[in-house]
Amino acid sequence: MYRIGELARICNINSDTLRFYEKNALLTPSSRSESGYRLYTEKDKDTLQFILRAKGVGFTLADIRELLSIEVNKADNACADVKVLVDTKRYDVEKKIAELIRFQTSLKRLSDACCGGAESAEHCTILEALESNTDDVRHEHHHN
Missing domain, CATH: 1.10.1660.10 (Multidrug-efflux Transporter Regulator; Chain: A; Domain 2)
Known part of the structure; x- marks a missing residue:
């Protein structure tokens, strides 16, 4: 499990960017620690890297949201x-x-x-x- 700062550092972004993606319903922490820290799994890290790659080729947040919904339901698309x-x-x-x-x-x-x-x-x-x-x-x- 990664805390927000650890995940941000691994993905070379800042914690505010992670919070922004959460606020825009692109990423949700898998859980919270007892002290309330956001906790992310390896799958969350993969999702974040997907978001960053999609953003890197010019997709908007709305586009990325749609791509993520397709990614989650590949069999239905x-x-x-x-x-x-x-x-x-x-x-x-x-x-x-x-x-x-x-x-x-x-x-x-x-x-x-x-x-x-x-x-x-x-x-x-x-x-x-x-x-x-x-x-x-x-x-x-x-x-x-």
């Missing part, structure tokens, strides 16, 4: 149930990557449009582009 979760998460990540690439492209365009000189920002092309209603960023550098 199909591989397809798990695959749908993974594919949905992958699609979400791909959308975020595409959005980040759009941000990167827009920021590069803004940066390239500015001379970056020491002159006043009164005619700064970056500020002008952000103030305008168009998505076009002028690619001209201002020089006074």
Whole structure:
């Protein structure tokens, strides 16, 4: 049996993270000591490591809760149930990557449009582009 600090140390997290997972119904201590300390079994440690690995690949707490419920009732679920979760998460990540690439492209365009000189920002092309209603960023550098 592990006390909360021991389990946290073994899994390289802090005790507050363990309490957070408990609060969010992902992990429950198997028992309590006579003095009220949370006690965890080897199975609880395995569950915690499952949670940490799932979190490490981007699953949300809700996703992890669902994965854990499938894990507990493997016989009542199909591989397809798990695959749908993974594919949905992958699609979400791909959308975020595409959005980040759009941000990167827009920021590069803004940066390239500015001379970056020491002159006043009164005619700064970056500020002008952000103030305008168009998505076009002028690619001209201002020089006074």
